[in-house]
Each structure stands twice: as structure tokens, then as C-alpha cells.
Amino acid sequence: MIDGRPIFRATMAKNRVKILLRFCRFDNIATRDERLKEDKLAPVRDLWVMFLAQLRACYTPGGSLSVDGQLIPTRGRCNFRQYIPSKPGKYGLRIFWCYDSDTVYPLNGEVYLGRQSQAAGVGRNTSPICNLVKRLVQPWINTGRTITTGVQTSLVGTIRRNKKEIPQELQSDPYRPEQSSIFCFDRQITLVSYVPKKRDAMILLSTLHHDKAIDNEKKNKPEIILYYNEIKGGVDRMDQMVQTYSCKRKTKHWPMTFFFNMIVGAVAAFVVWTIKKSTMERKETSSSTVIFVTIGF
Template identity: 65%
Template sequence: MLHTRESLTVDEQLVATRGRCNFRQYIPSKPGKYGLKIFWCCDSNTAYPLNGEVYPGRQHGAAPAAKDANRIRNLVNRLVHPWINTGRTITTDNYFTGAELAEDLLGVQTTLVGTIRRNKKEIPRELQPDNNRSQYSSIFCFDRQLTLVSYIPKKGHVVILLSSLHHDQAIDDEQKKKPEIILYYNNTKGGVDRMDQMVKTYSCKRKINRWPMTFFNIVDVGAIAAFLVWIKKNPKWNEKRQHRRRLFLMQLGYDLVETHVDRRRQQSQALQKNVRIALQTIGQTITTPQPDAVSTTRVKRRCQLCPRQRDRKVITHCMSCDIPCCPDHHKIICTTCYETFLE
């Protein structure tokens, strides 16, 4: 049985946008193809987002990616740094995996499992594709605390993985003879992908070409984290409903605006028609003032918002604080109450 509870996944997310941006990326394998790239470290089991870093593109004066061998290694070390020396296992794809990274993580009591590109210099020639090898065959290579495995899923194709967690030739899948390293990788590689899928299911983003609006993705990711924490603490909450996350997001959105709704509802005379309809749609009760609420039989008094030397007498009063105020300082409520309302 594979234990994945202590595994973390490091992968990339492409937040789609067509806006003009200096660090917009093009990844043809992604659905959106164009967008901003964010590297994430997520829990492999729950897809809980733990740490993220936006890729700003190659900076001016920096070394080319092919010559900057330490760039990706330093990126992974930054993403997983809060969880080093805790016995965790990091699962990565071939963009991140390397022998130097695995050795760095072993120095902080952290293991690594991931696919590795075939053009890496540390891969022996015997592990490369060979048409003479039979299907479902595996070749293992051991070097101190690192293990390489070359597996043939179909004729002429090879999958190579690096692991500092496994140290034997264990094969669990008897039908396709898959090594335990591959099965562990398949069970833990989807942490970031599941988080990205959840973001695309329910999102607050809108179709717009302004690239700064792309960072509404952070709100979506934060809502996922809040939902996972809530379910962890309240596992029986709507447990029989299949759309628990949608119900949670609806309640979360209402709780976030409840304070502002109550404040606006108290100033019902200043509400525009569409705002009043929106409040009534969500079940808010709004009391409409009577036509005689603004008395016209009052004695004229001096406007308290005009200079005293102006000595302007009026009969209109603010509907909120009931002070006399002239038309220059009064529509429905006085300018002072209006500024307080906007704060």
C-alpha cells in the first residue's frame, strides 16, 4: 500500500490571459496557451495550496535558461523551504527533477520522486529507449541514495523516473509490471492539477484583456484553501450533497458582503433603484420612506453646513442626521453623512 499523506507536489499553473504583458508565457499543451505562469507547491492528497511564486520571465541581464542550471533548483528549494526537515516527499515532473535537486533535498531530510528528461547527463545509456527491450520491462540503476528506473509502457517508448525515497526493485502492478516508483508518482503527481481544475470550475474571474485582472486567481485559490479547511474541521457539513463547494462559496460570498449590505440598507433613501432591487433579490428587507418624511411645514432654519455669514435659511433636513441643510449640501442626505457612508 502506498502512503501519500506526507507528499507535496510542485508544478506549474498557467492563468490564461491575452492581455499585453512582458512576462506572458506561451505553453501550447495548456488549454489557454497564453497566460501568466505561477509555480505552486500543494499537498498531494488534498490539493491544498501551500506556497506559490509568479514567474516574471527572464530578467534583463540574466543568464539564458540553458546556462542557468541552478535557477530551477533554487525555485523548488524556495517553494518547499517551510516544510524541510519534516520527512516529506516532493513529487515533481521532468521540468524540475534532477540529481542535484534530489541531493539538496536529502540534506534537509526531504525525499524526491519525479520523472526526468532523457537528455540529462546523469542517465546511463542502458536506460535510454531500445527497440530490443520487451514491453512492461524495467531496468533499475542505484547510486548511493538515488534510484533510477526505466520502464517500457509500450514498444519504442520509455519512461524514466528518479527517486530518493525508494531503494529496491519492488513491482506492485502484476499485470503491467509497473514499479512501485511509478505507482507512487501517479498517485501524488496531481496535487497542483487538481487545484487548477477546482479553480476553473468556480471562478470569480471575468473575460477581460487587462492582464492585472488575472490575479483574481489568488482569490479563487484562497477560496479553495478556505473550503478545504472548513471541510477538514466540519466533515459532516452537507456531506450528502455533491455540490458542497458551490454551497460553501455562496455562503462565503454572502458573509464577506454582509457588513456592507447592512450598512447600505440603513441608508435606504440613498439607494439607487438597481441596488435596491439587488438587495431585495437576496432577501433583504428595505423600508421605503413615506412621501411626507421630508417635512415642508418646518420652520426655516439656518443651514449648518454653510458659513454663518451666508445666513441661508432652509426647511429641508438631512434624512439621516436631521440637520437643516441647503440644496447645495443636500440631495437626500447631507454631504457629511454621504462622505461617512462612503468610508
């Protein structure tokens, strides 16, 4: 607080912030234990639902959407905390976001809770991740958008190599040359296997691409991979923007960690403001042009 931005110190005193955080709660503690039996996210569920409703109500996405995961670092006790060694924080709460690929506006989000009862919306006999992604993109199915699955909806994404449906020829092979590609086509589906380096293979599926287009200037990468790389990474960009003005505080209570991460709403507000400002500037420019022409005549 002392060496932070002046506007933060002017808004509220440090001790006042500590008092508010100490008594900050997001649900009725008297009924929490009962709700936790059906919903692991019960301590912040109501706040989360209202937050997502506002995100969807304030923005109409473009033609390209993406789904990616965000890890909120925390070491606090939580029975759905994830361990992802490739992430800087390694331990944390995992949120899957559906966002606009062009503006990084968060449209819909869902916390990965693992297995829980049917009442909370996650079945025990189906793939939790598969169902989660379907729920995230459901509002934009049949709208002509591309999601990075379906009628009037295109899909572009990576596939794990251990899937039994993938032909053996597309798997990693020490004899396959670097920067080589193998394509498979089945009606409207294209499958490509690209070798970025020896003994490795990237496998992607697309319903948007239907040929063997390759960019020779970019390590012979297929157009599918170039498209995928271009629209992915939005969550990383969102994290970077959030960290610039982070309000996070050290805490072992995961609901507070979750609440601090809701500053992504500031990113959404910034996107809306930027688009609104750009629209107004275009209108002003257009009006000025009309007046100039009129005066000229």
C-alpha cells in the first residue's frame, strides 16, 4: 500500500482494507454446510452466478471464440485444488474460460470441481472436462462462430495423442522428419499431425480447414496450427492485464483467493469502454466530414 499507486491510497486506508477483508463473506454461513454436500463452490456460488450473468449481458462476441484454462495460485485447503506442474504456481483453483479471441473479453467461465453430485450439474459417469466445455460454449452454438462443435459451429483444437481413434501413422515417430505434416480427411473434418522436432508430434483437429495448406515461410507449419496459435493464449493475456493492477492479498482461504481473481471483470469493463470509445470517435469523425463537405460547397 505504501509504495503502490497513489490512487489506491487515496481511495481507502490500509487498516480499513484489512478490516473489510477480515469480515468479507459471500454466502449465508448458517446454510453453507448443507449446500456444500451438493456444491463444492457453495461459499461463492451466488456471487459467481451474478458475475457471469453481467459478463454475458454487457457484450456481444465476434466470430471467433476460444476456451482455455486459468490456474489461480493458492496453497489454502481446498478439496478441488489442482496440481499443474507446468504452471508457475503449480497448485491452485482451475477456471475454464470461454472468451472472445480478438478482444480477450471473458464471456463465460466455470470452475473445475472434479467429481461431485448430479445436483451440481456434473455427472459421475461422464467426462467432467468434456461436459464442462460443452456448457461453456452452449450459448453460442448454432450462431456461425468458430470455437478454438456441431451445426453452424466450427471447431479448431489440439487432441491428445493417446486417443485410440487417432491413426498410428499420425503418432510421434523417430523416423518422421522435422517440420513434416500428415493430413487425414473425413467429410468436414480435417486431422493434421505436425512434427516440430524429432520424436514429437502435434495433432490438431479442425472443421474449419479442408485442405493441406502449409506456410513454407514459417517452418512449413500447416495453416491449422497457425490459426490455432493466433487465437489461443487469450487467458494468458488476460492474466497479464490483471496482474498489472492486481488487488490480490496473501490468504489461505480459497473463497478470498477466488474473489480477488474477479478483477478480470475490470478487463471486461476495459474492453467494453475501448469499443464504446472507438465507436464514438468514428461517429465524430464521420460528422466532421459531413460538415466539412457542406461548408466546402
